[in-house]
Amino acid sequence: MDIVQAENRIKELRESIDYHNYRYYVLDNPEITDAEYDKLMRELISLESQFPQLITPDSPSQRVGGEPLEAFKKVTHREPMISLADAFSEEELRDFNRRVTENVGNQVEYVVELKIDGLAVSLTYENGLLVTAATRGDGVVGEDVTQNVKTIKSVPLRLNIQKDKIPMVIEVRGEIYLSKEGFKKLNEEREEMGLPTFANPRNAAAGSIRQLDSKITAKRPLSTFMYALGYVEGIEFNTHLEVLEFYKACGFKVNPHIKSFNNFDDVIDYCMSWKEKRHSLPYEIDGMVIKVNSLHFQKILGSTAKTPRWAIAYKFPAEQKISVIEDIVVSV
Ligand SMILES: CC(C)(C)c1nc(N2CCN(c3ncccn3)CC2)c2cc(C(N)=O)c(N)nc2n1
Helix, strand or coil, X not given: CCHHHHHHHHHHHHHHHHHHHHHHHHCCCCCCCHHHHHHHHHHHHHHHHHCXXXXXXXXXXXXXXXXXXXXXXXXXXXXXXXXXXXXCCHHHHHHHHHHHHHHHCCCCCEEEEEEECCEEEEEEEECCXXXXXXXXXXXXXXXXXXXXXXXXXXXXXXXXXXXXXXXXXXXXXXXXEECHHHHHHHHHHHHHCCCCCCCCHHHHHHHHHCCCCHHHHHCCCEEEEEEEEEEEECCCCCEHHHHHHHHHHHCCCCXXXXXXXXXXXXXXXXXXXXXXXXXXXXXXXXXXXXXXXEHHHHHHHCECCCCECCEEEEECCCCCCCCCCCCCCCCC
16 A cells, blocks of 8 residues: 555545434444454554545544643633532522623523533644643633543544634533442552542542543543533634534534523423433432523623623532441341
8 A cells, every 4th residue: 555545545544434423422322333444444544554644633644642641730721710619508599690681681592401410621723623621720720631531532632623614723621520320430440459549439439530640531421411612713703502503513422402492481490400411310419500691691791800790600519428337247
């Protein structure tokens, strides 16, 4: 095979592997078996090793990182990652709505999202290519965890949209999480290896992302839901829902239970409905997040020093954790 044929075959393989990653890790609906997928990846890696000049940073073969890092570099977010004010009751939610409607009138559309209990992350794409993934840190400066985040198959290495729609720069924000199932399996493995177990999926996700060796991260079943926009250049949005639709079009995973409402009573009903329903979800949530949909209204409402006036978290009451103490059999 000459280099032109290799280039064509490599392009085909990359598109096919990216597509099957999207089907499996974003849609949770694979079309091929793991064996067929592995065969495609083996052929790509073999061709790239024969023609290393054809390797590109966005090739799916580049997901499992290189050498372990000595330490994480620091990254300054182009737009700070602000925090969220918490509401713990219906009354506090209604106070939030009152403050909003006093400022922008009572024709406000809200977007309501599950509050995924994971680790916030900021993904920077330049001309459509993933260049930096950073933890939230103190909101202004985070840690560069790009090599580790590249191992997460639900994170696209390239925005999968037509060229003329690709923004020059975009900071895509979301949550990295471990499913309840993945958390249980990881702790069982650690117990077998005599390693300390993680207290909850959030700690397990944070511990997996803060690995200096990305080969360890690659073995952890991490996933993502993207839910916010940071700095952006080269594309305009009018609403939060438009941002989420754009993320879906780019190939990101967006939570399927996000809903919008014009009536605040419906917002409250939806939040309360998830207090019990959440136990049937395959991942942990610790509340809901309510956001004003209009980006124009978000700008008018602005932020305090630490939190937006256009969004609030509703936290579910902490649950009584029943810890089963192994039956102690006393031999008589
Ligand atoms: C963009 C805004 C500020 C409105 C925002 N901020 C969030 N967070 C802020 C505070 N964060 C934070 N993390 C650690 C320490 C302090 N704050 C971590 C996420 C959101 C978290 C979730 C979620 N978890 O599912 C979500 N669906 N939407 C969010 N939206």
